Amino acid sequence: MALSKELFDAILNGDAKRAHAATETALAEGAEPMQLIADSMVPAMDEVGKLFEAEEYFVPELLLAGRAMKSAMELIKPLLVASGQKMAVRVIIGTVKGDLHDIGKNIVASMLEGSGFEVIDLGADVSPEAFVAAVKERQPHIVCMSALLTVTMPAMKTTIDALSKAGVRTQVKVLLGGAPVTSQYAKEIGADGYSENANGAVGLVKSLLAVA
Amino acid sequence: MSRDQVRIRLEPLALEIETPVGTQLIKALSGQGIEFPCGGTGTCGGCAVRVLSGSLPVTDPDRTAFLPEQLALGWRLACQARALMPLVLECCQWRMDVLTDDACLIGSGKHGLGIAIDLGTTTIAAQILDLATGKVLGVETELNPQASFGSDVMSRIRATLQGDDLTKMLRVLLGQLVMRLARGREPEVAEVILVGNTVMHHLFSGCDVEPLSHAPFVSPNLGGQTFCPQDLGWHLPSTCKIRFAPCLGGFVGSDILAGILATGIAQSDHLMAMVDLGTNGEIAIGNRFGIVCVSAAAGPAFEAGCIRMGMRAATGAISHVSLCGEEIHADVVGDVEPRGICGSGLVDAIAVGLRTGAILPSGRIANGTKLFPIAHPVVLCQADVRELQLAKGAIASGFKLLLKRLGATAGDLKSIHLAGAFGNYVQIESALRIGLLEAHRERVYAAGNTALRGAKMLLVASRESALPPIEHVSLATDIDFQDEFANCMRFPAADDHSQEAETYNNSKIADTRER
Numbered sequence: 001m002a003l004s005k006e007l008f009d010a011i012l013n014g015d016a017k018r019a020h021a022a023t024e025t026a027l028a029e030g031a032e033p034m035q036l037i038a039d040s041m042v043p044a045m046d047e048v049g050k051l052f053e054a055e056e057y058f059v060p061e062l063l064l065a066g067r068a069m070k071s072a073m074e075l076i077k078p079l080l081v082a083s084g085q086k087m088a089v090r091v092i093i094g095t096v097k098g099d100l101h102d103i104g105k106n107i108v109a110s111m112l113e114g115s116g117f118e119v120i121d122l123g124a125d126v127s128p129e130a131f132v133a134a135v136k137e138r139q140p141h142i143v144c145m146s147a148l149l150t151v152t153m154p155a156m157k158t159t160i161d162a163l164s165k166a167g168v169r170t171q172v173k174v175l176l177g178g179a180p181v182t183s184q185y186a187k188e189i190g191a192d193g194y195s196e197n198a199n200g201a202v203g204l205v206k207s208l209l210a211v212a
Numbered sequence: 213m214s215r216d217q218v219r220i221r222l223e224p225l226a227l228e229i230e231t232p233v234g235t236q237l238i239k240a241l242s243g244q245g246i247e248f249p250c251g252g253t254g255t256c257g258g259c260a261v262r263v264l265s266g267s268l269p270v271t272d273p274d275r276t277a278f279l280p281e282q283l284a285l286g287w288r289l290a291c292q293a294r295a296l297m298p299l300v301l302e303c304c305q306w307r308m309d310v311l312t313d314d315a316c317l318i319g320s321g322k323h324g325l326g327i328a329i330d331l332g333t334t335t336i337a338a339q340i341l342d343l344a345t346g347k348v349l350g351v352e353t354e355l356n357p358q359a360s361f362g363s364d365v366m367s368r369i370r371a372t373l374q375g376d377d378l379t380k381m382l383r384v385l386l387g388q389l390v391m392r393l394a395r396g397r398e399p400e401v402a403e404v405i406l407v408g409n410t411v412m413h414h415l416f417s418g419c420d421v422e423p424l425s426h427a428p429f430v431s432p433n434l435g436g437q438t439f440c441p442q443d444l445g446w447h448l449p450s451t452c453k454i455r456f457a458p459c460l461g462g463f464v465g466s467d468i469l470a471g472i473l474a475t476g477i478a479q480s481d482h483l484m485a486m487v488d489l490g491t492n493g494e495i496a497i498g499n500r501f502g503i504v505c506v507s508a509a510a511g512p513a514f515e516a517g518c519i520r521m522g523m524r525a526a527t528g529a530i531s532h533v534s535l536c537g538e539e540i541h542a543d544v545v546g547d548v549e550p551r552g553i554c555g556s557g558l559v560d561a562i563a564v565g566l567r568t569g570a571i572l573p574s575g576r577i578a579n580g581t582k583l584f585p586i587a588h589p590v591v592l593c594q595a596d597v598r599e600l601q602l603a604k605g606a607i608a609s610g611f612k613l614l615l616k617r618l619g620a621t622a623g624d625l626k627s628i629h630l631a632g633a634f635g636n637y638v639q640i641e642s643a644l645r646i647g648l649l650e651a652h653r654e655r656v657y658a659a660g661n662t663a664l665r666g667a668k669m670l671l672v673a674s675r676e677s678a679l680p681p682i683e684h685v686s687l688a689t690d691i692d693f694q695d696e697f698a699n700c701m702r703f704p705a706a707d708d709h710s711q712e713a714e715t716y717n718n719s720k721i722a723d724t725r726e727r
Contacts, residue, residue, distance in 0.1 A: 055594040098426025100688035151425035
C-alpha cells in the first residue's frame with residue numbers, strides 16, 4: 001500500500017513531520033487505524049530494531065524513529081479510544097525509584113509501542129507504590145522496569161516485592177533492563193526476564209506472551 | 213563464568229580478564245600489554261603488581277625484589293605468580309604519570325608548611341609547600357586504594373552501603389602519604405587541604421553516602437569539613453588543621469571549585485569555560501558575576517576503557533593518529549609494533565575517519581565491514597565508535613545546556629580550559645573535529661591539574677576569596693537533555709561530501725527494505 005510506505009519510510013528515517021502528515025493523509029483516505037499500525041508502523045519499528053542489531057543504527061536513530069512513531073500515534077490513539085478498539089497487549093513501563101535515567105526506557109517504550117502493544121509510561125523515579133497502583137488500575141500483561149545505576153538496582157527488588165505483597169505479582173510478567181542489570185540478577189530477584197537492549201525487549205515480550 | 217575460570221581486574225585501566233584457575237600471570241597478562249622485560253625469570257622487577265584484592269603468596273624472587281614494607285603493601289612480581297582466586301592487581305607499568313602541577317604561587321603572610329591534596333577517584337596527587345613563599349617542596353602521587361571496589365564513584369557508594377569501610381583505607385593511605393611529604397622537614401606542617409568530588413569528600417570525611425545513591429542526589433553534608441590529626445590517626449602536630457573544601461552540589465565537588473579558582477573564571481569579566489574530562493566530566497562556565505556547573509556521566513571511553521583494543525598510554529599504544537596525504541599515520545608509544553589504542557589516539561582516529569569519510573557523521577563505519585583499520589593489527593570496531601559517541605554526547609550536551617542556561621553561545625566564550633590528564637594529552641584539533649567542544653581552536657587551552665593548583669591557592673590564601681554565585685545544574689531534570697544528548701551524539705559533518713555519503717547510505721537502507 002503506497003500510503004503506508006510513506007509512513008514506513010518516515011519512521012525509518014526518523015522524520016516526525018513526515019510521519020504525522022503521512023498518517024493524516026492515510027486516515028483522510030479512509031485507512032483503518034489498526035491497519036495503519038499493523039501494516040506500516042510495526043514493520044517500520046521492526047526494521048529499525050533490525051538496523052540497530054546490525055550496528056547500522058544507534059541511539060540517536062532509535063530516538064528519532066521513536067519520535068516519528070509517536071507523532072503518528074498521537075493521531076491514531078484517539079480514534080482507537082473512540083471506536084472502543086483495544087490493543088491486545090498492555091505494558092506498563094518505568095524507571096525505578098531513585099533513578100532519573102529515562103533515555104533507554106523511552107527507547108524501549110517506543111519500540112514496544114511500535115510493535116503494536118499499548119504502552120503506559122510511568123516516567124522516571126517511579127516508586128514501588130506507583131507501580132502497584134498502576135498495575136491494579138490498568139491491569140497490564142507486562143511490567144517493565146529500568147535502572148541505570150548499581151545503587152538503584154535494589155529498587156527493582158523492592159518493587160517486585162511490593163507487587164507480591166499487593167497480590168498482583170502473578171497477574172503480570174516482570175521484565176528488567178538497564179546497563180548494570182544482568183539476567184542473573186533478574187533471576188535472583190524473581191523477575192520473569194531481562195533484555196540487554198530495546199529490540200531484545202520486544203522479542204522477550206512476544207515470547208513470554210506466547211507461553212502465557 | 214564457568215567454575216574453573218577466575219576473574220582478574222587490572223588497575224588503573226579497570227581491564228577485566230578471565231583465565232583458567234592456575235594460569236601463570238605471565239601468560240594471562242602478556243596478552244594485555246604488560247611487559248616482562250627479563251622474560252619472566254624474576255630478576256628485573258619490571259612486572260611488579262600490587263595486590264589490591266585477593267592474595268598472592270610471597271616467593272623468594274619477591275623477597276629479593278622488594279623491601280619488607282613493599283611486600284606488606286602487596287607488591288609482587290607478576291612473572292612468579294599464578295591466578296588461584298579472583299584478583300584485583302595494580303600494574304606498575306600502567307601507573308599513569310599522575311598529573312601534578314608546577315605553578316608557583318605567591319605566599320600571603322601565612323607561616324609554616326602546608327599540604328594540598330587532589331583526591332581523585334582514580335589517582336591522588338599531593339604537594340607540600342612553604343606557606344610563606346608559596347614554593348613547592350615535595351610531590352607525592354598514589355592510586356586511590358578504593359579502586360579495588362570498582363573504578364567509578366557509584367561502585368564506591370555501593371561498597372560502602374554494603375558495609376565495607378572505604379573511609380579507613382583512604383585515611384590510612386593519605387596518612388602515610390602526608391608522612392612521606394612531611395618527613396625531615398622544618399618547620400612543622402600547619403595546614404592540610406583536600407579537594408575532590410562529592411563522593412570522595414563524603415568517604416574521606418565519614419559522611420553518610422546513602423543520599424548520593426538515589427535521586428534527587430541531595431546530601432545534607434556538602435559543606436567543608438575540618439579535622440585535627442588525632443581524628444584521622446595522622447602523625448602530624450596536634451595544632452595542624454586539616455580541611456576538606458566544600459562541594460558545589462550534586463556530584464560537583466571541591467575539585468571543580470579549585471578548578472574555578474585555578475583557571476580564573478571567578479575573576480574574569482568575560483565568559484570562560486572549564487571542562488574536566490574524566491569518568492565523570494565536570495563542566496563550569498561563567499565569569500565574575502556568576503558560574504553554572506554540571507556533572508555529565510561520560511564513562512571510561514576517553515581513557516579507552518571500554519574500547520575493544522583500548523589500553524593505557526603504555527608501550528605499544530597508539531597515542532596519536534594523523535593523515536599523511538591519503539595514508540593513516542599512527543604514533544606508537546615506545547616505537548614498537550602497535551598493540552592497542554589509548555584515549556588520545558582514539559579521538560584522533562575518529563577525527564581522521566571523519567575527514568576521510570571512513571566514518572560517517574552518524575557514527576557508522578562506511579565501508580560495510582564495521583571495522584576501521586588504524587595500523588595493523590589495531591582496528592576500531594563499530595561498537596568502539598558508539599562508545600565514544602556516548603561519551604562525547606554527554607560532555608557536548610552538558611556544555612550546550614550550560615550555555616543555553618546562560619543565554620550565551622559558544623562564540624561568547626573567551627577561553628575554554630581542558631583540565632585533567634586527558635585534556636593534557638588529547639589533540640585539541642581532534643577534540644574539535646569530533647564535536648566534543650564547539651569553539652575556536654585558538655581559544656582552547658590544556659590546563660593541567662587545575663584541582664591541585666586550586667587546592668594550593670586555597671591553602672596559601674590568608675582568607676577565603678570572594679566567589680560569585682555558583683549554581684549546580686542537574687542534567688537529569690532538564691527537559692531538553694534527551695534531545696540535546698541525541699543531537700550531540702552525532703559527529704559534525706565536515707563538508708557537503710560527507711553529508712552526501714550519509715544521505716546516500718540512508719536511502720540505500722530504505723531501498724533494501726523495499727525490495
